[in-house]
Amino acid sequence: YIDGVHKIMTALRQKGIDRHALLLTLSEGQLHRMTADLSGEVSAEDGERVTLLVSFYKLLHQKYSIDYIELKSYISQLSTEAFPDLNRLRNALAETDLKKKLFMLLEYLGLLKAIILAPERFEIREDIYKKRHITIDIPSMYGSYHELKFDALGLTYRIESLVNVLFEELIDGIDLSLITKATFYQIYARIRLFDKALRLDGISSAEIERQLDLLAHSLEVKGFTFTQYLDIFKGFAAAVKNIINDYFQNVHEENLNQVIDRLPGDQILRKYLLKETHAGLDREKNKHRISEIFFRDRIALSLGLQQLDRFLGRILNILFQQADKLNKDKLYQLLLYDPDNAMTSICEPDNRVNGLIYLGNKGFNLVVLQGLGLPVPPGFIITTEVFRCRKVIASYRPAAQNFKDQVARHIIKLEKMTGKAFGxxxxxxxxxxxxxxxxxxxxxxxxFLNVGINEEIAAGLSVKTGNAWFAWDNYRRFLQCYGMAFGLQRDDFDAVISGLKRRAGIAYKKNFTDEQMIKVALTYKAMLLDNRIEIPENPFDQLTITIKSVLDSWESDKARTYRRIMGISDDWGTAVTVQSMVYGNLAQNSGSGVLFTHNPRWPGETLKLWGDFTLG
Structure with missing residues (x-):
């Protein structure tokens, strides 16, 4: 009778349903699909028995548990006429934006609270059947009982259970590794939700309201300092501590101590006991432990309080770390930095930074051309937000890591778009x-050109394209760009390649053989190393170093001189455009150049292409 059922349950376990609670998440259709491959091994009756078993377990769980699992099924049993707009609750459950979802659920909890606390009485509907066991005469009863307040209370408990889980997701979903003023906007929105939840739970805190007001107004003040923000969050933490004292410890402590004193040791649940006192109970040692666990459990059942306490603890921890690591000037610079404005895709530009000041002239025009449908190589732009805050990004590890993580995410997107893999x-x-x-x-x-290349990758590119000259010329070009950025002159490289041309008896670079081009590239590399210029072999290290070099080159002597001559402010800074390479050296009919819509010296807006390009 049980062999077939056992076989089905074993198969479910092998497919990941290894805990009975996971059965609650399976629909009947999912259950049938997961066991379809057993149709030849077990009978249809066995399959039906398992289906009924799971359904029965769900009913028992729904009856004796007040968590949010099977919430939709519970809602379907409620009277739609008596309850306030259940579709509103269904819409809240279907909402994908987490903050909106929490707000909608809290609003609905407010409606339920109004029903529960309403002075009027509501009609009772009950279908209770009594019976006695036929063999041993044990009385029992079954059926259903409904009354609006009673049902509202049951639904409230289930929604509150879900809300606390969503609050956990809410605080885990915010990146607190780096806290800037932009982060405080996100934090403020979340604490507003926590405050709403606390008030629904009957917890009113003037301190929380005051700190929220301070935080809201601080976000409108331009010169607000880091230490002022730190004081605000110390105030939040103190407010939560006072809530715990006022609504939990002061309410229960005296009665709890009396209960503990009168309760026989053998009647205390094991979870409250110290491990070493199972045999012989040390009441004084356990008194503190029992109180701690009791209050922790009570706080965990409150609406959002435990999550708020954990959230504020994480915030303060990071704020203290930042205060410890950075001086006053860098703390202020960090406040002004918004990591969300640091980068944007060329193909899918972020509207928050989609302008000339953030993207620079080159990046902005690439975005415009891409928007016009022209074939712009995919890439991303590191905005002037990074330039303005580059010193604190470079000197504070969490900021540097956040920056690298963003670069890595953009690389992954480009890999998907191009079908290629960086490194x-x-x-x-x-x-x-x-x-x-x-x-x-x-x-x-x-x-910099061909960033991400090294000897191994040049050799691999040679095999992939069947064109060793092209692959090693790419490496040569990268080495020249890199060497010139770190102090070598173009003449240094021209001297090397001219000497190799003479020895090979050729006039043009394109006439080098594959082996000769490899020698050119490796000679360039040797020159860099001889001049103590370290060449990173790791492609990602190459990229981050070259990005930094472009940012730093804003302060180069020639750039400063140019701006002075042209009367351009030193405060603009530069964006950095990172694009997938397009190769002008791939073949004799490949090329590169610069084109304008018309000669820059001409007046007006005449459309007549002007520029030059080189093939091969």
Whole structure:
């Protein structure tokens, strides 16, 4: 009778349903699909028995548990006429935005609270049947009981259970590794939800309200300092501590101590006992433990209080770390930094930073061209937000890590778009890394080509394309860009390649053989190493170093001189454009160049392409 059932349950366990609670998450259709491959091994009756068993377990769980699992099923049993707009609750449960979902659920809890506390009486509907066991005459009863307040209370408990889980998701979903003024906006919105939950739970705190008011107004003040924010969150933490004292410890402590004193040791649940006192109970040692567990359990059952306490603890911990690591000037700079404005995709630009000041001239025009449907190589732009705050990003590890994480996420997107992999020798994705100020300064800052290449990747690219000359010329070009950014001159590289041309008896670089081009690249590399210029082999390290070099090149002598001559402010800063490489050296009919819609010296808006390009 049980062999078939056992086989089905074993199969479910092998497919990940290894805890009985997971059965609650399975619909009947899912259960049938997961056991369909057993149709030849077990009977249809066995399958039906398992289906009924799971359904019965769900009913028992729903009857004796007040958590949010099977909440939709519970709602379906309620009277839609008596309850306030159950569709409103269903919409809240279906909402995908977490903050909106919490707000909608809290609003609905407010409606339920009004029913529960209403002075009027409501009609009772009961279908209770009594019976006695036929063999041993044990009385029992079954059926259903409904009354609006009673049902509202049951639904409240279940929604509150869900809300506390969602609050956990809410605080885990905010990146607190780095707290800036932009983070405080997010924190404020979340604490507002916590405050709403506490008030629904009957907890009113003037201190919380005051700190929320301070935080709201601080976000409107331009010169608000880091230490002032720190004081606000110390106030929040003190407010929560006072709530715990006023609504829990002061209410229960005296009675709890009397209960503990009168309760026989053998009647205390094991979870309250110290491990070493199971045999011989040390009442004084356990008194503190029992109180601690009791209050912790009570706080955990309150609406959002435990989550708020944990949230504020994390915030204060990070704020103290930042205060310890950074001086006053860098703390102020960190406050002004918004990591969410640090980067944007060229193909899917973020509207918050989609402008000339953030993107620079080059980046802005690439976004415009892409929007017009022109074939712009995919990439991303590091905005002038990073330039303005580059010193604190470089000097504070969490900020630097946040920056690298964002770069890594953009690389992953580009890998999906291009079908290539950054750092993969067999199908490498290489980048150009270029500057871009809001006011163009052509040739004044560093530019890097083929970032992400090394000897192994050059060899792999050679195999993939069947064109060793092209692959190693790419490596040569990267080495020249890198060397010039770190102190070598173009003449140094021209001297090397001219000497190799003479020895090979050729006039043009394109006439090098594959082996000769490999030698050119490796000779360039040797020159860099001889000049103590370390060349990172790791592609990601190359990218982060070249990005930093472009940002730093804003302060180079030639860039400063150019701005002084042209009367351009030093305060603009530069964005950095990182794009998938397009190769002008791939074949004799490949090329690169610069085109304008018309000669920049011409007046007016005449449309007549003007520029130049080189093939091969």
């Amino acid at each position: 993969n020798p067999h199908n490498p994705l290489l980048f150009s890394v270029r500057s871009g100020s809001s006011i163009s300064q052509p040739g004044m800052m560093d530019t």
